[in-house]
Amino acid sequence: MAAADEVPDLARAGRPRIEWLPYLLLAPSLVFLGVFFAYPLVQAFGLSFLRPEGGLTAEHFQRMLGDTYFRGAITNSLLLTAIVVPIQVAIGLVIALLVNSRFRGHLWFLYICAIPLAISDLAAGLIWLSVFTERGYLNTLLHMVGAVREPLTYLSAEQPVWLYGAIIAAEVWRATAIVMIILLAGLQLIPRDYFETADVFGAGGWRKLWHVTLPLLRPSLQTALIIRTILAFQLFATVITLSGRQVPVLAGEAYFWYGLYRNPHVASAYAVLIMGVSVVITWVYLRALRTREEEVAG
Amino acid sequence: MATVLLDRVTKRFGRVRAVDGVTLEVRDGEFMVLLGPSGCGKTTALRCVAGLERMDAGRIVIGGEDVTDRQPGRRGIAMVFQSYAVFPHMTVRDNITFGLRIRKTPAEETRQRTLQAAELLQIGELLDRYPAQLSGGQRQRVAVARAIVMQPEVLLMDEPLSNLDALLRLQMRAELKRLHRETRATTVYVTHDQVEALSLGDRIAVMRSGAIVQCDTPSAIYNRPASTFVGGFIGSPPMNFFGGTVEEGGRSVRVAGTVLGLEERWAGAEGIRAGGEVLVGVRPEAFEVTTETRAGAFPAVVVVIEPLGGTTLLTVSVDGETAKVTVAPDTDHDPGQRVWLRPLPDRLRLMEPGSGRAVIPTQEGARR
Numbered sequence: 270m271a272a273a274d275e276v277p278d279l280a281r282a283g284r285p286r287i288e289w290l291p292y293l294l295l296a297p298s299l300v301f302l303g304v305f306f307a308y309p310l311v312q313a314f315g316l317s318f319l320r321p322e323g324g325l326t327a328e329h330f331q332r333m334l335g336d337t338y339f340r341g342a343i344t345n346s347l348l349l350t351a352i353v354v355p356i357q358v359a360i361g362l363v364i365a366l367l368v369n370s371r372f373r374g375h376l377w378f379l380y381i382c383a384i385p386l387a388i389s390d391l392a393a394g395l396i397w398l399s400v401f402t403e404r405g406y407l408n409t410l411l412h413m414v415g416a417v418r419e420p421l422t423y424l425s426a427e428q429p430v431w432l433y434g435a436i437i438a439a440e441v442w443r444a445t446a447i448v449m450i451i452l453l454a455g456l457q458l459i460p461r462d463y464f465e466t467a468d469v470f471g472a473g474g475w476r477k478l479w480h481v482t483l484p485l486l487r488p489s490l491q492t493a494l495i496i497r498t499i500l501a502f503q504l505f506a507t508v509i510t511l512s513g514r515q516v517p518v519l520a521g522e523a524y525f526w527y528g529l530y531r532n533p534h535v536a537s538a539y540a541v542l543i544m545g546v547s548v549v550i551t552w553v554y555l556r557a558l559r560t561r562e563e564e565v566a567g
Numbered sequence: 568m569a570t571v572l573l574d575r576v577t578k579r580f581g582r583v584r585a586v587d588g589v590t591l592e593v594r595d596g597e598f599m600v601l602l603g604p605s606g607c608g609k610t611t612a613l614r615c616v617a618g619l620e621r622m623d624a625g626r627i628v629i630g631g632e633d634v635t636d637r638q639p640g641r642r643g644i645a646m647v648f649q650s651y652a653v654f655p656h657m658t659v660r661d662n663i664t665f666g667l668r669i670r671k672t673p674a675e676e677t678r679q680r681t682l683q684a685a686e687l688l689q690i691g692e693l694l695d696r697y698p699a700q701l702s703g704g705q706r707q708r709v710a711v712a713r714a715i716v717m718q719p720e721v722l723l724m725d726e727p728l729s730n731l732d733a734l735l736r737l738q739m740r741a742e743l744k745r746l747h748r749e750t751r752a753t754t755v756y757v758t759h760d761q762v763e764a765l766s767l768g769d770r771i772a773v774m775r776s777g778a779i780v781q782c783d784t785p786s787a788i789y790n791r792p793a794s795t796f797v798g799g800f801i802g803s804p805p806m807n808f809f810g811g812t813v814e815e816g817g818r819s820v821r822v823a824g825t826v827l828g829l830e831e832r833w834a835g836a837e838g839i840r841a842g843g844e845v846l847v848g849v850r851p852e853a854f855e856v857t858t859e860t861r862a863g864a865f866p867a868v869v870v871v872i873e874p875l876g877g878t879t880l881l882t883v884s885v886d887g888e889t890a891k892v893t894v895a896p897d898t899d900h901d902p903g904q905r906v907w908l909r910p911l912p913d914r915l916r917l918m919e920p921g922s923g924r925a926v927i928p929t930q931e932g933a934r935r
């Protein structure tokens with residue numbers, strides 16, 4: 270009798286009931302990511318490794334590596350990232366610390382610093398183009414104060430320092446705000462007691478920054494660095510606007526191979542390369558700035 | 568070691584006067600407790616001493632020196648925060664040595680003082696752990712060790728036990744008392760727990776709405792509260808207050824239709840006039856409870872009986888007002904029972920009904 274009663278129970282226990290609601294709620298995001306990220310990703314991989322008529326090949330990568338612009342593109346992308354990201358983090362940190370000190374008018378300062386957030390990279394490129402072009406604001410200003418008689422040319426291959434400087438200025442101006450916002454949010458999450466403890470024990474401004482603020486800000490610094498570095502490798506519109514192809518970059522080459530040479534295979538090879546570099550750098554950041562399990566604030 | 572003086576300290580937050588003209592002198596080596604209900608300004612007063620709050624008026628003097636304009640780090644203080652604020656990214660050792668490293672103390676001295684402090688707080692085995700690997704009580708010890716390793720002139724503590732469970736709190740309370748006996752640092756200790764205040768303080772400053780209403784030894788605060796507020800806030804259960812009328816020119820008082828004889832010292836006291844109204848304050852344990860009528864006892868009806876182990880707490884009704892009375896645990900009482908309460912004449916206090924201020928009896932007045 271008892272055994273007979275138990276059989277259906279066991280059967281029911283063996284077939285766990287599935288909760289559908291969480292999957293349902295996740296579905297829209299998953300569909301979005303699938304259609305606009307996962308599918309193109311797979312497609313790019315496919316295009317970069319497959320012959321048009323079928324079969325695996327490395328020839329697209331070979332073509333990419335052999336291209337005259339390739340060395341310049343990878344050098345510029347790495348160099349621009351290496352210069353721009355530290356400047357952005359440094360300035361972003363300074364602004365975040367300033368805003369967080371809540372001086373009089375700090376909110377206005379914050380709003381003004383956040384304006385570039387709302388501006389697209391293309392528009393930012395155009396704004397800085399209007400500064401550095403031959404009849405641009407910079408020359409007009411210099412002419413007005415009598416520093417130059419003839420308009421100077423900045424954005425040409427003969428002036429690589431100016432060309433680079435303009436790109437860096439545009440990028441720093443455009444994308445420092447996002448770093449600042451991430452770091453400010455991180456700063457505001459740190460309980461005030463930690464800073465006051467440092468005050469009571471006599472830590473001055475620099476030591477407080479070094480021993481208390483920066484270590485506790487590490488998760489936010491990590492996020493900001495990863496986001497900014499990945500985006501710096503995708504740097505494209507600002508560079509094209511200011512320099513055309515005089516300063517080739519990886520994302521720009523992907524665009525030219527796709528749009529100009531109508532070769533989606535080599536374009537995809539560039540895309541895969543950008544992804545590979547991004548993955549490696551993210552991994553390095555995660556390792557280097559790792560917060561040990563035991564350090565997690567409890 | 569040093570004295571601490573808060574001299575007419577005022578701190579406002581917008582329209583709130585968090586601390587309102589507080590003057591308090593803490594003696595050298597003294598354990599001073601700031602006690603009061605939530606929001607009365609204890610933390611703010613302590614933060615003024617630490618220099619973490621910019622005062623609107625007044626001075627802070629530590630060890631005879633006016634430190635009002637000095638940074639917190641230059642006042643010779645150390646502080647334990649309610650949240651402990653133990654740095655999560657440093658090991659226990661690095662937390663404890665934090666202040667010493669800032670002061671550039673020589674390595675050997677740092678090592679020795681760290682070991683000493685760790686030993687005093689019994690956290691010697693935990694030095695290489697991170698705070699996340701510690702229990703709440705251990706973190707609290709680290710915070711205290713970090714403060715005392717500085718050998719501060721003045722130790723400030725803001726409710727350091729409030730995040731611990733009841734048993735641990737009891738244990739740490741005794742530890743803090745021992746620690747104070749061994750270090751003798753002048754201590755200002757904030758709490759809203761009156762038991763903690765009574766057990767730890769050399770003196771207690773009772774605060775209310777930003778002002779100190781009484782500052783005295785625990786026994787004086789308990790036995791001779793300066794107002795109905797202090798009597799009601801300190802003691803668990805609090806002091807009972809009965810409305811009464813002064814008779815015979817201050818030699819007796821009528822409560823619940825019964826004449827209670829008063830000690831002589833009340834007769835000439837200020838605020839005692841024949842026919843005047845007073846509040847008679849009696850601690851729950853300061854009654855003789857009998858089941859038969861007797862002189863100087865007023866009738867009451869038992870409403871609730873709560874055995875508490877060591878004592879039994881009676882809730883009684885006197886003329887429609889409730890009162891709390893503690894009796895020995897072996898006494899027999901039933902709900903609805905009629906009893907007579909005789910306040911012990913030497914434990915009885917009189918208060919002015921309007922202001923709630925205590926009437927000062929003549930001898931006590933003379934003693935002051």
Ligand SMILES: Nc1ncnc2c1ncn2[C@@H]1O[C@H](COP(=O)(O)OP(=O)(O)OP(=O)(O)O)[C@@H](O)[C@H]1O
Nearest residue numbers: 580583585603604605606607608609610611612759
């Ligand atoms: N930073 C602040 N801004 C505005 N008002 C404040 C601030 N800090 C404290 N107050 C107000 O000042 C008063 C006193 O606060 P305080 O923190 O000193 O009280 P407390 O006695 O320590 O209370 P608790 O026992 O709850 O900790 C309260 O009314 C509080 O709301």
Ligand SMILES: [Mg+2]
Nearest residue numbers: 609610611725
């Ligand atoms: Mg408080």
